Amino acid sequence: MLYADFMSTALPPLPPHDERAPGLDLLQLGASGDESCLRADAARNRAKLLDAAARLIAEHGADGVTMEAVAAAAQVGKGTVFRRFGDRTGLLTALLDHSERKFQAAFLSGPPPLGPGAPPAERLRAFGHALLRRTVDELDLQLAAEAAPDRRFTVPARRVLHGHVALLLRQAVPHADSELLAHTLMAQLSPALVHHLVRQCRMPVERLEAHWSDLVARVTSCQGHHTPAPHPGSAAT
C-alpha cells in the first residue's frame, strides 16, 4: 500500500475511544471512528449527537453549535459529547467526515483525471479544482472545524491530502522537494485563505482555480532550479 508510511507515526493513545485518535487509520477508509467497535448505547448516542449537531448548524449556523446545546438537543449528557468526540473540533470534524471520505475515494480510486489513470500533473490540477470547490461549499463548517495551530498539520484528513499531493509531485517532478512543495500547494486551498479571498475580497472562484493551475504548471514544468536534494530519508512530513 502506497500510503503505508503514514502508519509509522504512532502518538500516545488517548484514554477512551476518541474520534481524533491518530496513527491507526490515517488512511481512513474502513469506518475509522465509526459505529463499529462501539457499544450499542454509545453508537446510538453518537448518531443522535451528530444528528443534533447537523440540525443545530442548519438552524443557527456554525457557532450555534454549542457543546451544551448539542448535548441537550440529543438528550444526552454533556460529558458524553466530549467522551465521544474529544472536543469541539472533533465534533465538527466528524460532521465533515462523510464528504471527506467521498473525496478521498474520488482521488484514490475514482475515475481520471482525479483518480489514477491520468498523468500526475493533470491529476494535480483536477485535485486542486475539486478540493477548492468542496472547500467553498462547506466553508462555514470548515472554518469552524479548524484545528489549533499545533494540530493543524497532524490531523489525519490533512495528512492524507498532503500525502497524496506529495505523491503526485514526486511523480511529476522527481528532483524537487515534494514534501515542502506539497505544503505550498495545499496552503492555496486552506479554508481560511479561501474564505478571505472569496468571501472578504469577493474574488471569483475561477480566479483561484486559474491560479492553482498556473501554480501547478510553474512547479511541474521548468523543473528544478536548485532542486535542493530533498534529504530522502530524513525528516518527512
Add this chain to the structure above:
Amino acid sequence: MLYADFMSTALPPLPPHDERAPGLDLLQLGASGDESCLRADAARNRAKLLDAAARLIAEHGADGVTMEAVAAAAQVGKGTVFRRFGDRTGLLTALLDHSERKFQAAFLSGPPPLGPGAPPAERLRAFGHALLRRTVDELDLQLAAEAAPDRRFTVPARRVLHGHVALLLRQAVPHADSELLAHTLMAQLSPALVHHLVRQCRMPVERLEAHWSDLVARVTSCQGHHTPAPHPGSAAT
C-alpha cells in the same frame, strides 16, 4: 507612497481605543496604537500590562498568559486589559509589535538585499529568509498570537507583509497574478507551518530556506504559463 492603497479599506471602527483597530495605520510606522494620544494613566497601565505579560510569558510560557493573570500581575483590573488590547490576540500581538516594526523598517528602508536597491527577485529571497528566521525565533508567541480564521488575513501586520511581497512580485514577474502568488509565498512562512516542520518534523531551517529560494526561482524565472490576466482593477486583497 506606494502602500497608500492599503488605506482604502475602512472597517467600522470599534468603540474605544483598540490596538487592533484597522484601516488607519496599516502602514504602522509612527506609533500606531502606542502610548501617544493616550491619557496619562492609560499609557502607564498599558506599559505595566505589557511588562507583566512579558514577564508571565518568560516564566510560564505562552499559555501562562491569562488575561486575569496579566491583570493581576500588573495590579490592574481585568476590564482594563480588554479595554486596551481588545482581546487576548490583541495583547499577544502587541507583544510582537516591536520586532514587527523592526522588520518592517528593514525591508521598507533598510539596506539591500532586504531593503530597496537590490533586484526584486533577490529582495524576495532575502525577505523569506529573514522572516523565516524571525518566525522561528518567536515561534511560541507567534503561534499563541494567531488570529481567528476570519481575521487572519486582515490583520494589519499581515497585510503589510503581503503587500510588500505582492509589490516585489509585480516587479519581478509583471504578467502573473501577484496577489495570489503573494499568498502562496506567504503561506510558506506561516507560524503554524513552520512549527509543524521545524518542531514536529525536525526539519532543519536550512531546508525551509532552500525551499523558499527554489520557490522564488520557480515563480520569477519561467514566467507565466497561463498568466491568468490578473483582473487588475477587480478584487484586490
Add this chain to the structure above:
DNA sequence: TAACGATCCGGACCGAGGTCCGTTTAATTT
C-alpha cells in the same frame, strides 16, 4: 482653582469549553 465632560478603571457577571467522578448499563462469563 473649581467645575465639567470625556475617558478610563475595576471587578462582578456571564457563557462556553473542558474535566471529574460516582452511578448506570451493556456485553461476557459461569
Add this chain to the structure above:
DNA sequence: AAATTAAACGGACCTCGGTCCGGATCGTTA
C-alpha cells in the same frame, strides 16, 4: 439467569475569555 467487569453516562464543577456599568480620574475650560 446471575454475577462480573469494562465501558459509557451525566451533570456538577472549574477555568478562562469576554461584557457591562457604576464610580473614579484625567485634562480642559472658565
